[in-house]
Every structure is written in structure tokens, then in C-alpha cells.
Amino acid sequence: MSLSNSTKGKWPGVCALSLICCVLLSSCSPETGGQPMLSQADLVVYTVQEKGICEPVVKEFEERTGLNVKVEAGSLEELLKNLEESSGPYGDAGETWDVVFGVGIETLEEKREYWQSYESPEIPFIAGAFRCEDYKWTSFSACPLVIMYNTNVVTYREVPLSWTSLLEPRWKGRVAFMDPGMSDIYSSALAMAVYTYRGEGDYIKHLADNLEYGSLSSLSEVNSGILDGRYSLGVTIEGAAQALRSGGADVDYIYPKEGTTVLPDGTAIVNGCLHPESARRFLDFTVSKDVQRILVSDLNRRSVRMDVPPLPGLSPVNRLPIINMDLKELSREKEEILKQWNGVLSLHKRRAGE
Known part of the structure; x- marks a missing residue:
């Protein structure tokens, strides 16, 4: 940005x-x-x-x-x-x-x-x-955002390429994502994903379903979950992914092809x-x-x-695939997306209780 x-x-x-x-x-x-x-x-x-x-x-x-x-x-x-x-x-x-x-x-x-x-x-x-x-x-x-994956679980042909990769049915229940209501980083990640989505349906609903309506409470849980194979892939910050990879961990990461944000x-x-x-x-x-x-x-x-x-x-920041978005627009988008996210979770809980 x-x-x-x-x-x-x-x-x-x-x-x-x-x-x-x-x-x-x-x-x-x-x-x-x-x-x-x-x-x-x-x-x-x-x-x-x-x-x-x-x-x-x-x-x-x-x-x-x-x-x-x-x-x-x-x-x-x-x-x-x-x-x-x-x-x-x-x-x-x-x-x-x-x-x-x-x-x-x-x-x-x-x-x-x-x-x-x-x-x-x-x-x-x-x-x-x-x-x-x-x-x-x-x-x-x-904090540039990346999608990190476990190289022991994700094959070469399955390597994620984009924000849309988080919606693939094969990863149902296998995506590590922190509750966007608890994290500025993840509310921004969700905003970027929604902003760039060109597929069918509602990205937020699709993601919540692929997460099986569960999310994690800390960034460290995301990273450790991917590292130990509980999750196949997930969203994290670039520095954490790079530190794990350079330290010999069985992980790698990509910048989403639609673009990421710093x-x-x-x-x-x-x-x-x-x-x-x-x-x-x-x-x-x-x-x-x-x-x-x-x-x-x-x-x-x-x-x-x-x-x-x-x-x-x-890489230097100016070499990354960065999405430029007006700050005030991004802030408004995040507020609206959090409301939608909470609405999707509330609806799921009501239906589960019926």
C-alpha cells in the first residue's frame, strides 16, 4: 500500500x-x-x-x-x-x-x-x-500479507496461487485464518480478498464455510498450525513465513496473484x-x-x-505485487466486512441450534 x-x-x-x-x-x-x-x-x-x-x-x-x-x-x-x-x-x-x-x-x-x-x-x-x-x-x-502452506501436505500441483485458493473445497477445514474481529491484520486480509474477488457468490460466506465456521485466536496459532500440519495453508505475515522457511521449516509461501497489501x-x-x-x-x-x-x-x-x-x-517493498487502496476506503470496507462476517457466523449458529 x-x-x-x-x-x-x-x-x-x-x-x-x-x-x-x-x-x-x-x-x-x-x-x-x-x-x-x-x-x-x-x-x-x-x-x-x-x-x-x-x-x-x-x-x-x-x-x-x-x-x-x-x-x-x-x-x-x-x-x-x-x-x-x-x-x-x-x-x-x-x-x-x-x-x-x-x-x-x-x-x-x-x-x-x-x-x-x-x-x-x-x-x-x-x-x-x-x-x-x-x-x-x-x-x-x-506487514505484507502472504499465503503460507505446509510443503509436506500441499503438493506441487496444489500450491495456492490466490485469495480464491482459500475457497477450494479440497481445503475445507484445513485453512488457518484468525478471527478478523480480533485482528487488524486479518480484517485487512479479508478486505483485500473481497476487494479482488471476481468469482461467483459471496466470498465471506464461502470462506466461513470452508473454515467450517471456526477461526483461530492468534497469529502464532495460525503459524504453528500450518507448521505442524494441522492446517494445510493459511494467511500470515511475510516476515513470519520467511523466518520459518529460512529456519528450515517445511513451509513455503506466495504473494496472492491478485495482489497483496503492506x-x-x-x-x-x-x-x-x-x-x-x-x-x-x-x-x-x-x-x-x-x-x-x-x-x-x-x-x-x-x-x-x-x-x-x-x-x-x-524483496524490497517496491517489488511486491501491492494493491493500492485509499486508506479511508479500506477502513470503511473493513468496518462493513466485519459486520458481514459477524452476520454470517450468527446465522450459522442460529441454524445449527434449530
């Missing part, structure tokens, strides 16, 4: 890897019964990021700054619902977010009235294609937030060279910085 519109010190690899297993740190209200009282949060972050991506970034930020970060993890649907039902980004419990993190930039662009402009000192190092002209949001990572996600600071200085420090940290290097080497994402190269073996 083409858009028109520094931290000091080193992050040891051992530390970064160990952080994947850490538990999110959050503040909580005082409780009775002798429970210890945690300090009040210095920053509240709402994220739709995978746990394995968010935790290392937040934990390292806390350790470097001494700030206490409260993380509100949720889905894209929950984020959109929250914004629609309130005059500002306030949760039902009256809690306020300072930052939204790891949200697709098409969503950030569509909901730009909720964010304040901030020009990070790291902006000059970010590739022009991933910049926001008025600094309402700042990109964090870039999904930048990003960070935005909420208008009127309680901790603006902490929010700016966190945003700067997410695009620092230290974090962006780890993003590539340990977390299998493409960096948005020009001075951090991708994993070995990956």
Missing part, C-alpha cells in the same frame, strides 16, 4: 527474547484484604497488537524510563465501538487512553479527529511511504490525554532504531525506518 500522505543504549537480544514470556504490567485500584496497592499508571496504552509484539516493547519502555504503563488490550471491533459510542475515547469504566498502539493506519486515518498531532524527532528516519503529513499518527511496522500499523496520541509527555516518549520509543531492529530480528516484521533493513531474503 502506497501512502500519499532515539533511544540510547542497546537492547540485548537475550533480554528481548525473554520479554516475550513476560506478563503485561498494569496498574489497578486499591483492594481490601491486605492486597498491595500498585502505583498509579504514568501512561495508558490501548493496543490491538499481538501479545508477543506489545509486551516486549512496553516492558522495555518501562525499564528504560521507570514509568508505569497500563495496557488495555482489545480488538479492532472494540476500539471502533468505543469510539462510536462515546464523545471521546473513554471506556465504559471511565478510563482514558493516552495512546493507541499497533492499530492499522487506515483506521487511524479514518478516526483522525481523536488524535493530536505530534512530530517525533524520529520522523526523518521513517520511509516517506509510511509517513503522515500532519503527524496525526506515526507508523510502527509494515499493512502498516502505527501509534497515535489521544486528544486531551492525561499523560501527554509520557505518550510522546512512548511514541518516540516505538520508532527508535533499537526497537525497530528488534522488530525485524526477533519479531519478524518489516521496519518503517530507512536505516533498518528487512530480514535476509525479503
